[in-house]
Amino acid sequence: MADNTTVVEQDVDDATNKMAIRALIPLLITFVLGTLCLQGFNLVFQQVGADVGAPDQASLITAFPSLVLGIVCFIYGSLGDFISLRRLVTVGLIVLFVGSLFGFFANYFLPANLWTVIIARVLQTAGEQVAGSAFLVVATKYLKNSLKVIFFGLYTAAYQLSASIGVFAAGFLSTISWQFLFLIPAVTIIFLPILLKNLPDSNGSGDKIDTVGFVIFGVATAFLTLFFSYMSWWMIALAAVLFIGFGVYISKAKNPFITPAFFKNTRWLMAISLIALFYFTNYVVSPFYNAIGGALYNMDSSQVSTYLVWAFVCAAIVGTSSGVIIGKIGRQAGIITAACLIMCGFAGAAFCVDKGFILLTLCACVLYCGVGLLYSPVVSTVLGTLSTEESGRGVGLNDLVMNVSPSIGIAIFGSLLAGVPAVDEAGSAAARAAAATGYSQLLLIAAGVILLGLIVYLVFRKHIYGTK
CATH class of the missing domain: 1.20.5 (Single alpha-helices involved in coiled-coils or other helix-helix interfaces)
Incomplete structure (x- = not known):
């Protein structure tokens, strides 16, 4: 069943569509390897900090790249409206390659240093995000409408899959030498000739930046x-x-580069608010499950990750299939279904906190199935409220909100998590019950946030899609 909106989006010709597909595959692989490296360093940054003699400053290894990521997500997408994607991606891949080699050689053959690690990770993050932003711009501007949700689905599936592989790769390489993590995305330089051939040489207005x-x-x-x-x-x-x-x-x-009229587009404002609400809880699952596993089940983080990885696998499978699913049920049904799955995952976990970690894992799988299904229809909906000329800035702001909203969420939920009653060493029944109640309440609050997003969508969806 096709989507039941009445908005008619202009389609591209076959030649442009084929060119886009040939460019999207290497861009996706580059994004996967860059994200894999990012997730790997997020897992082992404390070990890296200890090895370089700066354990108290180890968090900077993730803080600085995260800061860069938040900025370049917006800038790269927006630049796609003004300058050549070919030029942008060329610079990005070269920066990624230089950062990879610098990080490896400066920390493997020379005494490892905190700032050489940080500089290399900043260069890698800035470089690899070009691939992610360019992927979304190309998919939005140069792909046939019928294929957009499929490639948006592949994008989120690739992210989830690379996140799970990154955890295992980091765990394996940390037993040998964490410096080899730097080399993982270096191989993407081989894609440069393919991308130079297939990416458009001119893009957007060509106006002065x-x-x-x-x-x-x-x-x-x-x-x-x-x-x-x-x-x-x-x-x-x-x-x-x-x-x-x-x-x-x-x-x-x-x-x-962006006018006040852009922010007066009420269809876009309503649509982008969905991103803010639906992704508000995106970073809380791992810390919630780590806390629950440690307090109630005496599990360490590595044990918790062996359970949670199956949730990432579910997200990858559903994300890969989301294009076909959305093609059958439409964007509106897809968003509603995804929101219900995420909400049920949080609510189910709230009622299973002390019923066994396998049940909690099943709830996480349901939740991440919703996450895997959500990205394609919600991003397609947001970008569908903008003209083709504004799509680069739309991608940039979409990425920005998708990064900032969960950062706010984890800051708020993190402080609430710290307030959950601790379980004493004896593990008394009363202390365990109090902790379980606290975790259940937080999970229900997270479910409530998703419910609020669903209500907003149901109330304003006709306006978002431009229907009466």
């Missing part, structure tokens, strides 16, 4: 991201001032 606007927005985003890592109020205050200044700037500038 609004450097001032990008700098103001980028710095504001940087401080916003840093706030959720360090919770310093001066950072959020400065971010707020910069965002206000950005609003004043784009209302006065002659050719801003």
Whole structure:
């Protein structure tokens, strides 16, 4: 059954579609290997910090790349509206390759140093995200409408699969030498000739890049991201001032990269709010399950990960199939189904907290099936509210919200998680019951957030799709 919206999106010709497919495959592989490396370092950063003699500063190994990721997600997608994707991807792959080699040689053949690790990871993160952003821009602008949900589904499946493989790769390589993690995405340089042949040489308007606007927005985003890592109020205050200044700037500038009219698109505003709500809980599952496993089941993180990996596998399988599924049931039914699966996963876990970790794992599998199904229809819905000329900026803002919203979520849920009663060494029944109740309440709150997103969608979906 086709989607029941009445919006008619202009399709591309067969030649453009074939060119896009030939470019999307290597872009996807590059994104997978870059994400795999990212997830690997997220797992072993404490070991890396200890090995370089800076255990107290180990979190910087993940904090700085995360900061860069939050900024470049927006900038790369937006730049796709103004400059050649071929040029953008070329620079990105070269930066990724240089960062990979620098990280390996500087830390394997020379004494490992915290800042050489951080610099290499920043270069790798900045480089690999070009592939992710370019993938979404190409899929949005140059792919046939019937194939868009399929490739959006492959994108989220690739992310989930690379996340799970990254955990195991890091665990294996950490027993040999973590420096080899740097080399994983270096092989993507071989895709450069293919991408040079198939990526469009001209893209967007070709207008002069609004450097001032990008700098103001980028710095504001940087401080916003840093706030959720360090919770310093001066950072959020400065971010707020910069965002206000950005609003004043784009209302006065002659050719801003994004105009106030963009933010007056109420269809887009309603659609992007779905991203903010549905992805608010995206980072909480692992810390929730780690806490529950440790407090109630005496499990360490590695034991918990052997259970949770099956949830990532479920997400990858459903994500791969999501294009076919959405093609049969339509975007609206897909979003509703995905939201219900995520909500049921959280709610089911809330009632199974002390009933056994296998039951909790089954709930996580249900939840991640929803996550795997959600990305394709919700991103297609958001980008469908914009014109082709605005799709790059739409991709950038979509990625930005998808990164910032769960960062806010984990900051809030993390503080609530710290308030759950601890289980004493004796593991008394009363202490275990109190902890189980606390975890159940947090899981139900997470389910409530998804329910709120579903309600917003049901109330405003006609307006989002431009139907009466």
